[in-house]
Amino acid sequence: xxxxxxxxxxxxxxxxxxxxxxxxxxxxxxxxxxxxxxxxxxxxxxxxxxxxxxxxxxxxxxxxxxxxxxxxxxxxxxxxxxxxxxxxxx
Numbered sequence: 001x002x003x004x005x006x007x008x009x010x011x012x013x014x015x016x017x018x019x020x021x022x023x024x025x026x027x028x029x030x031x032x033x034x035x036x037x038x039x040x041x042x043x044x045x046x047x048x049x050x051x052x053x054x055x056x057x058x059x060x061x062x063x064x065x066x067x068x069x070x071x072x073x074x075x076x077x078x079x080x081x082x083x084x085x086x087x088x089x090x
Contacts (some may be wrong), residue, residue: 007055007056007057007058008029008034008056008057008058008061009029009053009054009055010027010029010035010055010056010061010076010077011030012025012026012052012053012075012080013027013028013032013035013073014026014073017036017042021028021042022040022041023039023041025039025040025050026054026073027054028073028074028077029061030074032070032072032073032074032075032076033063033064033070034041034062034063035061035064036056036062038054042088045065049090050082051086051087051088052084052088052089052090053084053089054087084087
């Protein structure tokens with residue numbers, strides 16, 4: 001019997017760098033209310049590491065409190081949905 005996945009699809013909405021040579025990827029739900037953050041060492045990033053979307057556990061999502069940020073993430077997620085396949089390398 002196939003099991004249903006409880007994972008949530010999130011879309012890449014922001015890519016940032018910090019002073020520790022890490023790339024910080026922020027993925028958000030299409031409504032912008034929840035995010036998943038992933039930190040990668042610059043040296044660890046290869047061509048298929050960063051995709052337009054990821055399916056993640058709801059337990060790994062954080063709530064976005066700021067309404068302006070929620071709106072910005074929702075707008076960017078909508079753009080990503082329209083322009084990219086989920087597994088497309090970004």
